[in-house]
């Protein structure tokens with residue numbers, strides 16, 4: 001264990017801990033743009049610089065391990081000046097359209113500019129003008145808003161293990177892009193949206209959230225209905241409507257990972273093909289009925305058959321898509337109310 | 350899961366998803382995990398690329414996992430048992446078996462050897478098409494690595510010999526001592542989100558919840574007392590038997606909740622005839638599915654986001670499902686509909702909430718005995734979880750098996766029921782695609798437009814023979830039916846093989862497959878059947894469906 005002081009507070013952490021993690025332990029938030037606890041340390045954005053007494057230069061807190069007796073200042077004048085300059089440099093090459101940006105309210109760049117009172121850039125000069133990728137209806141890529149933190153690249157390579165996107169070119173021309181700058185498509189991308197999940201700015205957007213501000217939604221934690229992996233995620237609800245899905249680091253199986261189905265399925269709920277009234281077939285046509293009529297019809301027809309042919313003349317398919325509670329009740333219903341063991345479910349795999 | 354239940358006494362994924370990345374060897378057979386179980390697929394790829402694990406992939410197609418593999422055994426579809434017997438033969442004769450483990454934990458070794466001795470590598474290779482050297486390399490790598498797990502999905506269970514396939518994988522894991530330890534085991538990856546739960550809850554003809562046999566007098570008595578009714582001990586019908594009974598007139602009525610057998614069960618025409626022949630059919634679902642069209646009464650159900658409950662995932666983890674929004678219009682949760690209907694049939698079922706149902710499940714089901722909504726509020730628990738202070742179980746069969754000793758069995762290879770011949774020269778094999786999940790995702794426009802239609806995969810050699818190219822349309826015909834589909838020409842499949850999914854109702858692959866059933870598990874033979882292909886000349890399919 002190592003003892004050190006951060007902003008005048010004593011901390012005791014295991015050797016090998018970084019300054020950033022040590023600070024987090026005692027509730028000190030060191031700003032960062034390219035750091036992510038699930039990814040390899042990149043140390044490229046330099047937002048997390050701190051002053052270490054006795055060191056000549058400012059140190060990046062995400063990559064500097066603690067030393068015994070270290071004295072660290074995370075918001076000293078020098079530090080704040082450095083951070084402001086970094087932000088000003090980023091803004092110099094960033095569209096000034098926060099007012100209409102989808103990411104407003106959930107953008108790290110915006111948050112830190114607010115925190116350090118940076119409202120414009122003194123640096124003027126050439127700006128990027130790259131075409132926005134609107135080629136699919138799930139993910140929008142606006143490279144003009146990219147701050148080159150590299151998180152999307154890492155997530156796509158190391159967590160999703162697909163490698164759709166990467167850095168190309170150098171210096172001012174450095175970009176994150178796809179092979180041959182192709183728009184995202186199913187041949188090169190799995191549409192898992194994990195890159196969107198880690199992007200600190202509005203460069204990568206989940207289109208389903210367009211028109212919704214982050215503070216308008218409430219989140220309901222649930223389990224994915226599509227495959228046996230059982231990922232957890234949050235349904236984002238606005239005015240009694242599911243807007244879309246976000247991942248949560250608290251998910252025990254999947255962490256912040258999701259696949260295309262879990263992340264982008266929400267319009268399934270609002271398919272115009274959903275049936276919302278009971279139907280009874282009369283003369284070969286379905287006609288709308290009340291629950292009372294429909295359930296009475298089922299109960300009486302079942303009873304006639306039980307009386308005439310016995311309980312075993314009725315059989316039920318339960319569902320691998322329904323909940324445990326519903327499956328339990330279905331077999332209970334068949335075994336008690338109907339009186340047969342004829343219950344099974346599809347896909348006996 | 351009949352196979353694992355016979356071998357170990359319990360049929361579920363033995364290890365946990367979180368352990369996957371820490372396997373040193375992953376033996377992946379007939380599992381296209383990156384498509385069917387994407388997050389597990391990612392962990393497997395990550396094990397290989399980031400952690401340096403070695404993947405042994407057994408698959409007739411060059412799947413994404415095959416691309417990441419150290420050894421890819423491209424077997425002829427349907428020959429798994431011959432291959433596995435060959436591997437066990439090598440392991441035993443080379444002295445790589447774990448005899449101490451076999452001695453202590455297993456029985457039936459002599460039975461196993463009596464069969465396996467007739468599968469020297471040369472013979473196994475001839476049947477499966479996998480080169481002998483590759484078999485040696487795979488056998489050595491798997492047997493000699495401590496943390497080596499087996500993973501399989503539909504690929505291996507959806508065969509007439511599915512149950513036997515699973516038991517032979519259990520053999521392989523037991524002779525090498527890869528059971529009851531972390532990052533190893535035999536791991537079936539369950540297809541649908543709650544197949545595990547539906548089985549656990551006793552939605553099966555022969556067992557109550559927690560696999561308590563209806564035929565066991567103690568269980569019967571327990572449930573009769575809890576439910577206050579005399580219960581039937583007559584053997585219940587499995588799906589194929591139900592459909593058979595419906596077709597023959599023995600089964601008069603069916604109640605289908607949240608399933609679409611016309612689209613998902615093999616031999617769609619047979620299923621349609623069976624449903625049409627019923628006197629009375631009730632369908633309860635979100636949509637008027639292909640099967641629901643035959644219903645006399647349709648009951649509109651709430652979807653997962655509109656109700657409370659739990660799902661049990663493939664690693665036995667019981668997790669919460671929460672109501673986020675109200676159901677549309679008059680739709681109601683399945684559990685509410687069941688309670689209402691039961692009352693009208695003269696058997697009162699009253700629950701204020703699914704939490705109350707879980708309380709009853711907990712009391713009647715030993716493996717769920719410690720599971721309450723409070724305990725799984727944040728993180729789900731993995732069964733067995735017998736008591737309220739039990740932390741749940743990450744991996745099974747440590748020290749002992751539920752049946753005592755693990756059962757080694759000699760399993761003979763039997764060729765698939767239908768193999769290509771002169772008239773139907775191509776082998777059809779089916780599977781899943783990432784974007785879609787069975788039939789549900791077709792109702793999501795976002796997902797459907799990403800991947801709007803079936804693109805059957807055929808080898809360039811076969812494509813050239815009938816003069817077609819990428820995105821052309823072909824007619825695929827079997828003894829049972831005929832469908833039109835677009836194609837993708839790729840050498841991911843071998844010559845003589847065509848690969849289709851069963852996600853699209855416009856090109857329904859299960860019109861072609863046949864209803865030969867695994868005699869034990871009653872799983873349909875989706876995987877292999879014989880077809881012929883020709884260029885489609887009639888009315889083209891619509892541009893996108």
Ligand code: SF4
Pocket residue numbers: 155156160162163164165188189190191192193194195196
């Ligand atoms: S959506 Fe997934 S696969 Fe596509 S670029 Fe983003 S991380 Fe990579």
Ligand code: SF4
Pocket residue numbers: 145146147148149150151152153176195198199200201203204
């Ligand atoms: S797109 Fe977003 S995540 Fe990717 S490098 Fe740019 S800012 Fe970072």
Ligand code: SF4
Pocket residue numbers: 224225226227228229230231254258259260261262263386387388389
């Ligand atoms: S998000 Fe994808 S991998 Fe996870 S449970 Fe849903 S369908 Fe399966």
